[in-house]
Amino acid sequence: MSETETNSGSLAVWKTRGQNFMRRTRMTRRRLALFLAVVGPGLITSNVDNDAGGIATYTAAGAQFGYTLLWLLVPMTIILYVSEEMCARMGVITGKGLSDLIREEFGFRSTFFVMIAALAVDLGNTVAEFAGVAASMQIFGVNKFVSVPLAGLAVWLLVVKGSYRQVEKIFLVACGFYLSYVVSAILAKPDWLVAAKETVAPTLHFNTEYLMIITALVGTTIAPWQFFYLQAGFVEKRVGPKQYKHARMDVLVGSISCMAIVFFIIVACAATLHKNGMTNITDAAQAAEALAPLAGKWASLLFAFGLLNASLFAASILPLSTAHVICEGLGFEAGIDRKLKEAPAFYALYTGLIVVGGGIILLPKAPLFKILLWSQVANGVWLPVVLIFVMLLINRRDLMGDHTNTWAFNLVAWAASIITIILTVLFVYSLLTDPGSTGMSGTLLHWL
Amino acid sequence: MLHATEVIGAQTFDSLGNYVGRIKEIFVEPADQPNRVARMLIGRGQYRPLVARYDQIASVVPGRIGLTTDEAALDLYRPNEAWLAVGKDLLDQQIIDTNGRKVVRVNDIDLSDHRTNGNTELRITQVDVGLPGAVRRLLQGVVPPMAIRRIQEKLPPRKILWEFVNLIEPDPLRRVKLRLSSQKLAALHPADIADIMEELSPDERQGLIGSLDEETAAEAISELDKRLQTQVMEKLDPEQAAHIIEEMSPDAAADLIASLDSETSKEVLGEMEHREAHEVEQLLKFGPDTAGGMMTTEIVVVSEDATRGEVVDYIRFHEIPPDQIDNVVLINKDAAIAGTVPVARLLLSGSDQRMSELSFEPLLSVKADAHDKDVFELFDKYNLRSLTVVSRENHPIGAITVDDVVNRMHARM
Numbered sequence: 001m002s003e004t005e006t007n008s009g010s011l012a013v014w015k016t017r018g019q020n021f022m023r024r025t026r027m028t029r030r031r032l033a034l035f036l037a038v039v040g041p042g043l044i045t046s047n048v049d050n051d052a053g054g055i056a057t058y059t060a061a062g063a064q065f066g067y068t069l070l071w072l073l074v075p076m077t078i079i080l081y082v083s084e085e086m087c088a089r090m091g092v093i094t095g096k097g098l099s100d101l102i103r104e105e106f107g108f109r110s111t112f113f114v115m116i117a118a119l120a121v122d123l124g125n126t127v128a129e130f131a132g133v134a135a136s137m138q139i140f141g142v143n144k145f146v147s148v149p150l151a152g153l154a155v156w157l158l159v160v161k162g163s164y165r166q167v168e169k170i171f172l173v174a175c176g177f178y179l180s181y182v183v184s185a186i187l188a189k190p191d192w193l194v195a196a197k198e199t200v201a202p203t204l205h206f207n208t209e210y211l212m213i214i215t216a217l218v219g220t221t222i223a224p225w226q227f228f229y230l231q232a233g234f235v236e237k238r239v240g241p242k243q244y245k246h247a248r249m250d251v252l253v254g255s256i257s258c259m260a261i262v263f264f265i266i267v268a269c270a271a272t273l274h275k276n277g278m279t280n281i282t283d284a285a286q287a288a289e290a291l292a293p294l295a296g297k298w299a300s301l302l303f304a305f306g307l308l309n310a311s312l313f314a315a316s317i318l319p320l321s322t323a324h325v326i327c328e329g330l331g332f333e334a335g336i337d338r339k340l341k342e343a344p345a346f347y348a349l350y351t352g353l354i355v356v357g358g359g360i361i362l363l364p365k366a367p368l369f370k371i372l373l374w375s376q377v378a379n380g381v382w383l384p385v386v387l388i389f390v391m392l393l394i395n396r397r398d399l400m401g402d403h404t405n406t407w408a409f410n411l412v413a414w415a416a417s418i419i420t421i422i423l424t425v426l427f428v429y430s431l432l433t434d435p436g437s438t439g440m441s442g443t444l445l446h447w448l
Numbered sequence: 449m450l451h452a453t454e455v456i457g458a459q460t461f462d463s464l465g466n467y468v469g470r471i472k473e474i475f476v477e478p479a480d481q482p483n484r485v486a487r488m489l490i491g492r493g494q495y496r497p498l499v500a501r502y503d504q505i506a507s508v509v510p511g512r513i514g515l516t517t518d519e520a521a522l523d524l525y526r527p528n529e530a531w532l533a534v535g536k537d538l539l540d541q542q543i544i545d546t547n548g549r550k551v552v553r554v555n556d557i558d559l560s561d562h563r564t565n566g567n568t569e570l571r572i573t574q575v576d577v578g579l580p581g582a583v584r585r586l587l588q589g590v591v592p593p594m595a596i597r598r599i600q601e602k603l604p605p606r607k608i609l610w611e612f613v614n615l616i617e618p619d620p621l622r623r624v625k626l627r628l629s630s631q632k633l634a635a636l637h638p639a640d641i642a643d644i645m646e647e648l649s650p651d652e653r654q655g656l657i658g659s660l661d662e663e664t665a666a667e668a669i670s671e672l673d674k675r676l677q678t679q680v681m682e683k684l685d686p687e688q689a690a691h692i693i694e695e696m697s698p699d700a701a702a703d704l705i706a707s708l709d710s711e712t713s714k715e716v717l718g719e720m721e722h723r724e725a726h727e728v729e730q731l732l733k734f735g736p737d738t739a740g741g742m743m744t745t746e747i748v749v750v751s752e753d754a755t756r757g758e759v760v761d762y763i764r765f766h767e768i769p770p771d772q773i774d775n776v777v778l779i780n781k782d783a784a785i786a787g788t789v790p791v792a793r794l795l796l797s798g799s800d801q802r803m804s805e806l807s808f809e810p811l812l813s814v815k816a817d818a819h820d821k822d823v824f825e826l827f828d829k830y831n832l833r834s835l836t837v838v839s840r841e842n843h844p845i846g847a848i849t850v851d852d853v854v855n856r857m858h859a860r861m
Binding site for chain 2: 103330
């Protein structure tokens, strides 16, 4: 009698436990679904940061200084997060793109010059991305006259024929492919303890080359176009103030995952190239080839695949973002969801950037180095302007209501902006005085 | 013809030829006259700015304005919400072109000048949204005005007449002060209004909905994409939301309410009229993927013994809107479904023909809990325009129309 009672009693307990568990999983699932509905712009934008030029710089950093630059990733994550979060917030609260806001608040002329700079910088970067495609495909034995036109066509078709949601899904998959760098790093058998120690308790160096590579790292990671793309992404997804928490989480996850990939790239190069004295390797394709005898064929191929993925990914997003920004600012219709006839200027710009960007790579005697150099310089000039616009806009109560920066956030944001601006100015200065010395995307030229 | 960029920033001289200051802004007073430049704001550096009324302006040429009075006769500037500031409220802002049915950004404003008894009045004629305006904005003050005019003549113009311009002002109070009307906008097709709303930021969208009458707002909101619908409705106050939802067909209303969070939907249902709220609540009981979840309850039900003439009189007498009668549903003595008559068959039949003779073969209906895939299949197989939904006891309770099916299938794609 008593036994059955306890039995049914424990059964009831198990039943409620089961129900609670079910309810909890359902709630988690619902929360996850809410998050996934918002996720995308932050993750994509941060990962595109690791484009061909970026990977070249990280490779150079790892090869030249081994693990000793890893500490920089922590402040860089903060800078990336702080600047991107402001744009995400602006997009979510105002429902307007960054170039829309600049146009409405600062007038036509400011907008026009921001747009010209955007065009110059992004064209240069697009050239670098196609150079990355050419270089990585060469490792797989494909000639650049085949790979570059094919890549250009693929990228063009993706955007012209796809809808925003489809394109975003493909981009999210591309984000996943960055994991090839993680595998590559593990195959390189690095000294994880040293890597961990250098991340939190660094050994600093004080020489010109070290400073130079720091400025290059920051300069390639914080790029103005990403602010525009990020904000437009949230606006186009119609993320409202209610989902702001999720948007912020998206940006945070994006910034951290981006820097985690940088960590693995630097570690892979430090464990192989730097350890074996190959410190003067300055580009990613060289690194991929050098990895083969040191860490095995798979590490090398994965490294090359990572570069290809990153280049293709950025080659589709950069022209897209640029076309978007310019059309928005100057009042032309824009957006992936528009048909070709509805937004001719948008598609003309997008197509033009891909054709010119890819075409330059194929020209036998194109002044590639000068193009990349000047686009980096334009980037350096553009970045402070955009950062200041962002800081001014985010603190406008009439636009942002209660969502302006708090004073503490302002402190961090201004500090981050000023540090970024100083480093960018230094970067530009070093480029202009001694163009060969930095591990910038100009080094992509080696393969051409 | 003049342009706002040529007037804003112009040097101003009084009747004696003394320099007063530069024009900082020009205002229209819509309550007074919808297109006349009523006031000009003259900045004087460290001194307080002055305002010149339209009858105090003697002459206007690009970059230079002459007054009819001396400086002392001008008023000091006090901000006024009822004045439309051309520089701040119009230039670089988005407006709705009600003629072209889209949202555009203003590059410049065209002004015409009219001379009347010794003074010059400016009137807004068109809004420039094309390249000429852009070039002028870029070069104004850098290149002499005449050179700009020569360049812009070669560019293709894109202009919107002032009467087709619908300003976007999110603040409802200011809308009233500026006498902004949405008449032209409300006359557009609801699908076009929805497209325009999708272009705007949330605040502007909300302002636009507030400026439309409830019926138009309901139609436009029904055309918005799902996500925006929810966003828009959740931002409205429950009473306004209820009034708008009451204007919708019960199935659209039920779909919309089902997408709101539970708190808002309760509030909105509470504010709705009892009968309509009850209808919607009945529909909400059906799962979203079932026939019941797709149907509308607005159907025409008649006895199978009725004649065609009786039915037509019935429809006329009750003033049933034509978009609700794709089919007339027939019932027998037990109030169970006995057939459906497509409305087109009524046209071709004699007035004393019995409805049962006109019925569509085979007798088709679905149970309210049927899966929507089965519904799609029936529509496809029999090329239906409308399908009757029945209760478990075979009483007709609603109908699914082909546009509901198209909507669902489109959403799945």
